[in-house]
Amino acid sequence: MQVFKDQIGRTISLERTPDRIVSLVPSQTELLCDLGLANQIVGLTRFCVHPSYIKSKKTIVGGTKQIRIKKIAALDPDIICCNKEENTREMVLGLEQIAPVHVSDIYTVSDSLALMKQYGEIFDRIEVAAGLVEEIEQEYNNFLSFASSQPVLKVGYFIWKDPWMVAAGNTFINHLLEVNNFQNVFSGLERYPEISIEDFKKAETPDIIFLSSEPYPFKEEHLAEMEKTFPESKVMLVDGEYFSWYGSRLKKAFGYFRDLRSEI
Template sequence: MYTDQLKRKLIIKKPIQRIVSLVPSQTELLIDLGLEEKVVGITKFCIHPYYLKQNKKIVGGTKNIKINVIKKLNPDIILCNKEENTEEIVAECEKIAPVHVSDIYTLDDCLELIHQYGNLFNCRTEADKITQKINFKLNDFKTFIHNMPKKKVAYFIWRNPWMVAGNNNFINHLLTLNNFDNIYNSKSRYPEIELKKIRLEGDPDFVLLSSEPYPFKEEHAFEIGRFTHHAKTIFVDGEMFSWYGSRLLKAFDYFKKLHNRII
């Protein structure tokens, strides 16, 4: 008997040979666990590794799947995420195969997911290697960041309406790890904000414009900058702040370079 991160029981009656992944970061993790041959279906946003979309069946996006395409793939398991996929998607997929739902807020949640995949897909050795490397890089980064002063930031994810990372999400967890004081930490999840109030709501030292899901450009940085005091705007790699799993093996080195840029 297996469980997912929502403590839902999964009944797996046979060895898993066919996997459909509806979450880009989890797709990348599967490949790094050595499971590429077993992955039969992915989303159009599963861009790592770059060649994967040429070799696997695209089953839609994370919020809009092609359920009939998934059914034809005859998967043994479908992988979802509480934030990325809707309850309706999970319910529809459960009519086809067991569905594992991840629920990620912290690094510990990430490590738990890797452990669960190690058990589910009988790749415990590979899973252990990845978690050990992540822990090593994490401890190294904590030493690096230890004496650095906190910096007030606003992390933007969308425009029209303007949306930022608040609290109770993985992005905010990594911002905190970076000694970034999120000025919208009092707001839940991914709130809409009024740009003209940014100084009243915290007046950040740095405005971080994520590369995803919105493609921010220089004119947007200028637009935001008009309402800050003297905040420096930085374009950041959104994957490093929001993708979990094996992407963390690259994230901590990226964070080091980011801090060296803004010292």
């Protein structure tokens, strides 16, 4: 029997290394695959799009907020991987009746690396996880040196339209903005507040407005609309996966951030 504490302090007892995994978090599905566990994944969400082949080979059990719990039970999982932000408390309570549930809670790169290390222990992939952590730490530290030499820029990061919503303080996105030496003009607010255009105009004018590719799929037409509304700010479309996926996608994130700086 192995006993672990997940990232919200819950105790998980496992009789053996889990062999049947249900993952309800897209970035964690990608992480599990990069740890060599693709064959052990039996169920995932319709938003688990990386790696590209994974959805076609596994059972889709719903989204991140709404799941088919009977479908998950039928898969007879040994463990279910969740996240405090992505999945609801009610979901976790229901899933606990099926199998042990691991809940991650990610706000920083350090939290992400801690999750990778713990997955290495849980799934007997300690060496693979350690190699992944070492690779990301090196990229991260090199990028911090680069970012510190860049000018501080004020930014607003939009994640939704109708209603407009932004990434504010106490989020992984805000943390990565800070890592990039960006000052989030909404960092004084909490999580993902709704923002009216009028409220936005009253706020501190950002140097740059980022329109994320997810969860709302901002496109060129939205960019043009924002450029007309906020002519004093540079408006850019950005890849939301690099700003919000906290698993192994971090391997590529810091290279993307370097390229983003070169575009500004």
